[in-house]
Amino acid sequence: MRPRTLLPALLATATATALAVGGPALASAADAEAAGAAAVIEVSTAAQLKSALTEAGPGDTIHLADGTYTGNFKATVAGSASARITLTGSAGAVLTAGGGYGLHLNGASYWTVQGITVSGGQKGIMADSADGVVIDSVTVHDLDMEGVHFRKSSSDGVIRNSRIYDTGHDGRGMGEGVYVGTAGDLSDNSDRVQILDNTIGPDVGGENVDIKEGTTGAQIVGNTFDGNGLTGANYDDSWVDVKGNDVLVEGNHGSRTTNNGYETHSQQSGWGCGTVFRDNASDLSGSTGDKQLAFNVTNYSADCPTTVRGSNTVTGGKGLTNIDVTP
Template sequence: MSHRTPRAAAAAGVLALGSAVLALLPAQAGAATELLGNGGFESAALSPWSCAGTAATTATAPHSGAAALSAVPGSADLAPCTQSVTVQPNTGYTLTAWVKGSYVTLAAAGTGVSTSTWANAPGWTQLTRTFTTGPTTTQVAVTLSGWYGSPYQADDVSLTALGAIPSSPPPTSASPSPSTAPPSTSPSGAPSSAPPTSASPSASPAASTPANTVRVSTAKELQAALSAAVPGRTIQLADGTYTGNFKITTAGTAAAPITLTGSPNAVLTTATGGGYGLSLANAPYWTVRGITVTNAQKGIMVDASDHVVLDGVTVHHTTMEGVHFRNSSSYGVLRGSTVRDTGTAHDGKGEGVYVGTANTLTDRSDHVQILDNTIGPNIGGENIDLKEGTTGGLVSGNRFDGNGLTNVNYDDSWVDVKGNGYTIENNTGVRTMNDGYQTHTQQPGWGCGTVFRGNTSDLTGASGSNTAKYAIDVTNYSADCPTTVTADNTVTGGTALVNPGVPVG
């Protein structure tokens, strides 16, 4: 949430649609056997696809054959169509589909697998994703989905095996840290070198062996496994509901991070709706992958824990924020995840993602990367709030939905930047109150050095009280506190791309 006095200037925002980061596997030998059924949607019954919302086959201009999938998301759903497929452990797969429409997503999820990519195209466009299953992966859910209120089509969906992946260890030079060095900063906090790109953090350097995998199926087993975790271990959650306030206090290492993994059907929930769903405290080098956290005061809390990766998680229905990097938790990553329905108390304290702590400069949660997530709808604060005292983060490839903003605590934009040296790029946003993106100086010398590039903002229907509405509202632009807005940012609706006096180039 924002802590600032009212201002006359209209708030601003650019919304951004992110480019998914794709790590291609080396070519593998093996027969390309098709694993999906009815990938061409030639069967009018759609089976074995399971679709929610309005979905059917259509004979109108398919990519090939006689039919294609046609789906129409509603105002509060993505009209997903899902098919579960049996796969082999430690195997590479290629997933492809031809799609057309607004922000059509192709994804695969399962035990240790969470990957997605999307396109926004009026004509047929091919999506491709390559992934490797984990040592215990036997099922993967392939999902097609669209964007709120925007029809989409899909055809010729395919999943084929590349072959078994060699078991030799990866190079020792791999690191779970972000692959781009953070920019150095001047005394004012503005970056003195080029901002980071949207390169994704490298994969963990060493996968856990089956002998170091602990499988749990109850809340008691889960808490015991978290308490007994050692570097290099994987904790595998069976599908089911785990009730409690789960806390991680054991550290992994750069050479042997610890992994907590499960499918979205492995659900962490609290008994009362209070406390933290999952907390990491003084617990660096953890990866949390695939699971769902819900029904808590706060979803996932990362405290004093560097190099924590949250990959493909789902966080929803929290009374306060969904994900929070706090108490100098640096080099954290949230990627490929969904955060929605936060701040259910409707008091302006329900940010989707929160980095740092308000009204202090001692929380140095620096270089946090927020990549390729869907944040919204029904976020009770800003989709992302980047606090003063934090530096050098990257917000890239995300899809924002501001439906749920309250302006109770000045939450009237998708992203509010109060830290220094951030890069905000290739995001897309819809449904906001006043602006898309805003910068603010809450402490002298902060809220400076932000770079906005390649963001797509739709301010249509912005319902806030500000007369002027901007995709990017830079409230503190000066030579001592610069902000860069490149010409590839775009806006639909609203007053203008950026507030007067801020150059675009």
């Protein structure tokens, strides 16, 4: 049996909160609830990890020892906004798969995945029908397809402080670093996903970030993009491709691309609209496409606006954008 240790700090917090709200009776109830849920599950083998992913409940933490965990790992139990489930370890705790998904959060809302490495297989970390997932300080690499994917209306997710590289080994331009939504599926409302302060690339065999139609309110902020390895296959020719609505792209730094830095498209009527680009720095030196713009807006109209602020900068290429710049 894996060691399970209670989290004293959580117990103390729950008790103090309950005392403030309702006195000793509620405090005892809070103690009981915390004692049943707030535990650390220590894991050091693949078999233990698979078991822990099914056993963990709201408030629990699964702690991975350094080592290689071979297999496909899936979580289906949801935490809650007030009692998240955490999977944590150092970069030396490596999930590696021969195929399929490295880590699949299937209906596993309110999980935090922190610190670990995911490599090998078809896709790295997949969130399906999982709201409020936080992926923090992970390393994802060496995949046939995309690195991190929020899909099937997985809203309010966050990927931050992470490194993603060496994806898309199948060569079809389908190895996006971060992928939000589903191509052609307007029912996939993976909304308000935040992509913050990551380093994505090199050798990402699709766009560094792809925001699909059907999704709204994504934020792409503070990232570093390296387009070395873009293939040009399947329209894979920019760091970021925006097809969702009301997307903020701010404070990113991009270098090395085959064509443009950022693009917007309307794959479905009424989508790809409302994007705001501001404070981004683009280095297009060495790009080889026929446009070579920092921001190529393919779908601008009064009904489908895009805003490119004058605070964006570009080095090399043929210019900042093909639309009027907003001060």
